[in-house]
Amino acid sequence: xxxxxxALFQAVLQTGSLTAAADLLHISQPAASKRLQQAERALxxxxxxxxxxxxxxxxxxxxxxxxxxxxxxxxxxLTQLAYSLRPQQxxxxxxxxxxxxxxxxxxxxxxxxxxxxxxxxCSLATEHTHALAAALVAGQADLGLTLQRIAHPGLQCEVxxxxxxxxxxxxxxxxxxxxxxxxxxASLGGLNMIGLDDKDGLGALLESHLRTLEQPVKxxxxxxTYQLARxxxxxxxxxxxxxxxxxxxxxxxxxxxSAAIQTRPLSPPLFVTLYxxxxxxxxxxxxxxxxxxxxxxxxxxxxx
Numbered sequence: 001x002x003x004x005x006x007a008l009f010q011a012v013l014q015t016g017s018l019t020a021a022a023d024l025l026h027i028s029q030p031a032a033s034k035r036l037q038q039a040e041r042a043l044x045x046x047x048x049x050x051x052x053x054x055x056x057x058x059x060x061x062x063x064x065x066x067x068x069x070x071x072x073x074x075x076x077x078l079t080q081l082a083y084s085l086r087p088q089q090x091x092x093x094x095x096x097x098x099x100x101x102x103x104x105x106x107x108x109x110x111x112x113x114x115x116x117x118x119x120x121x122c123s124l125a126t127e128h129t130h131a132l133a134a135a136l137v138a139g140q141a142d143l144g145l146t147l148q149r150i151a152h153p154g155l156q157c158e159v160x161x162x163x164x165x166x167x168x169x170x171x172x173x174x175x176x177x178x179x180x181x182x183x184x185x186a187s188l189g190g191l192n193m194i195g196l197d198d199k200d201g202l203g204a205l206l207e208s209h210l211r212t213l214e215q216p217v218k219x220x221x222x223x224x225t226y227q228l229a230r231x232x233x234x235x236x237x238x239x240x241x242x243x244x245x246x247x248x249x250x251x252x253x254x255x256x257x258s259a260a261i262q263t264r265p266l267s268p269p270l271f272v273t274l275y276x277x278x279x280x281x282x283x284x285x286x287x288x289x290x291x292x293x294x295x296x297x298x299x300x301x302x303x304x
Contacts, residue, residue, distance in 0.1 A: 005035060095122070095291070143288060150275070161273070168233050192237075233261055
């Protein structure tokens with residue numbers, strides 16, 4: 001299969017129509033029909049059959065769907081990387097951050113930054129820390145944000161802010177007098193908790209503390225992100241320990257949309273640090289540096 005065949009195959013899978021696929025690829029319908037015929041002739045079997053007015057993949061087409069999707073995604077990433085290397089794109093800003101920060105610090109920072117740089121291209125993406133580091137090294141992003149320090153010879157970390165991990169519970173779980181006080185870590189013993197995937201650095205740190213409790217906690221549900229933990233708590237599924245940005249009530253419209261929760265800092269405190277990550281050989285542009293400064297200001301304001 002040639003790349004043109006794969007592009008058309010993916011477009012038909014997405015649209016279910018040769019005409020719509022042609023529009024998606026900005027080619028004529030006859031050209032799309034000819035390309036599909038060429039692909040099927042080269043392969044020796046049909047990729048689609050018509051069912052109720054739609055093109056539906058054949059058995060062979062279904063087998064090819066997964067591998068061609070992965071190839072198409074790789075090609076898209078290659079295109080984005082090549083585009084980022086063009087000299088005229090050096091004034092743009094490409095940010096990659098962990099999901100937690102995409103729901104709190106990043107949106108608020110962009111509001112003020114965009115007022116200063118309304119015409120600068122900006123692309124945003126979320127990844128967990130390991131994939132975030134790989135994307136930065138590969139040049140797929142200019143600036144990374146994470147709550148874990150990254151040790152890599154090609155990357156440098158800068159501390160932007162520091163806060164305390166927070167315990168969160170459904171509204172009304174703690175009395176008014178209790179809610180105003182730090183939560184002793186030992187008092188978590190016996191509670192039903194939403195656990196964080198222990199492959200996460202902060203999750204592993206938290207698990208090590210919880211294992212030292214005289215009365216162990218009950219973790220029947222584990223999640224991969226702090227946002228999902230927050231939503232589970234808001235739904236009444238238990239108590240969780242989250243980063244300070246997730247724990248901030250009403251820090252963004254996204255968080256306001258979830259059901260009310262109660263938040264208490266832990267005692268003794270567990271500190272977490274917000275890092276910016278850039279390549280060691282990288283010189284930030286004015287717009288990139290301005291966004292970094294705004295991110296730091298916003299994070300420190302939220303934590304204050």
